[in-house]
Amino acid sequence: xxxxxxDPRHKITKRGQNVTFRCDPxxxxxxxxxxxxxxxxxxxxLTYFQNEAQLEKSRLLSDxxxxxxxxxxxxxxxxxxxxxxxxxxxxxxxxxxxxxxxxFGPGTRLTVL
Amino acid sequence: xxxxxQPTEMTATEGAIVQINCTYQTSGFNGLFWxxxxxxxxxxxxxxxxxxxxxxxxxxxxxxxxxxxxxYLLLKELQMxxxxxxxxxxxxxxxxxxxxxxxxxxxxxVTP
Numbered sequence: 001x002x003x004x005x006x007d008p009r010h011k012i013t014k015r016g017q018n019v020t021f022r023c024d025p026x027x028x029x030x031x032x033x034x035x036x037x038x039x040x041x042x043x044x045x046l047t048y049f050q051n052e053a054q055l056e057k058s059r060l061l062s063d064x065x066x067x068x069x070x071x072x073x074x075x076x077x078x079x080x081x082x083x084x085x086x087x088x089x090x091x092x093x094x095x096x097x098x099x100x101x102x103x104f105g106p107g108t109r110l111t112v113l
Numbered sequence: 114x115x116x117x118x119q120p121t122e123m124t125a126t127e128g129a130i131v132q133i134n135c136t137y138q139t140s141g142f143n144g145l146f147w148x149x150x151x152x153x154x155x156x157x158x159x160x161x162x163x164x165x166x167x168x169x170x171x172x173x174x175x176x177x178x179x180x181x182x183x184x185y186l187l188l189k190e191l192q193m194x195x196x197x198x199x200x201x202x203x204x205x206x207x208x209x210x211x212x213x214x215x216x217x218x219x220x221x222x223v224t225p
C-alpha cells in the first residue's frame with residue numbers, strides 16, 4: 001500500500017538558505033495540496049494543484065515560496081531566503097476527484113536556525 | 114474565510130465516551146471532516162459529513178447540523194491509543210479547488 005511520501009522528513013538549515021521539499025502523492029490522485037503546521041495549530045493551506053496546474057495559492061504563500069508539479073505527479077516546494085518564522089511542519093496531501101478525502105504524507109519538519 | 118472553534122484540551126477515562134465539539138462559520142459549506150493526529154505524525158482521516166445527521170463508523174461517530182454550523186465527534190469505548198489531537202476541518206465551495214480549513218485541534222488525553 002503506497003501512501004503519500006515526503007522527502008526529507010527533517011531539514012535543519014541556517015537563515016537565508018534555500019530549501020526544497022518533495023512530495024510523491026498516491027499514484028492515481030490528480031489533486032495535490034501543500035499545508036503548513038506549527039505547534040499547537042491545525043494545518044494551514046498553502047497551495048493546490050490539479051494535475052500540473054497550480055490553481056490556488058494562499059496569502060500565506062509569500063514570494064519566497066514556490067511550488068511546482070511539472071508532470072502532474074510529484075511536487076516540489078521551495079523556500080528561498082529562509083527565515084526563522086518558516087520553521088514548521090510542511091504537509092503534503094493528495095486526493096482523487098473533487099469530493100474525496102485528502103490523504104496526508106508524514107510531513108517535512110523544517111527548522112531554521 | 115471562516116472561523117472554526119473547538120476545545121483546546123479534553124481528558125477522558127479509558128472505556129468511557131467522549132464528545133468533541135466543533136463550531137464553524139463559512140460562506141459556502143461543502144463538507145466537514147474529522148482527522149486524528151498523533152504527535153509528530155500526519156493527520157489521518159476519520160469521518161466526513163456533508164448532510165445533516167449522524168455518520169457512524171465503528172467506535173467513532175460524527176454529527177453535523179449545517180443550520181447551526183455545528184459538528185461533534187463521538188468516541189466510544191476509549192482506548193489509550195486514542196490519545197491524540199482531533200482536527201475539525203471545513204471545506205468550502207471553490208472555483209479552483211477544495212482545500213480544507215482546519216481548526217486548531219483538540220488534544221485528547223485518555224487516562225487509565
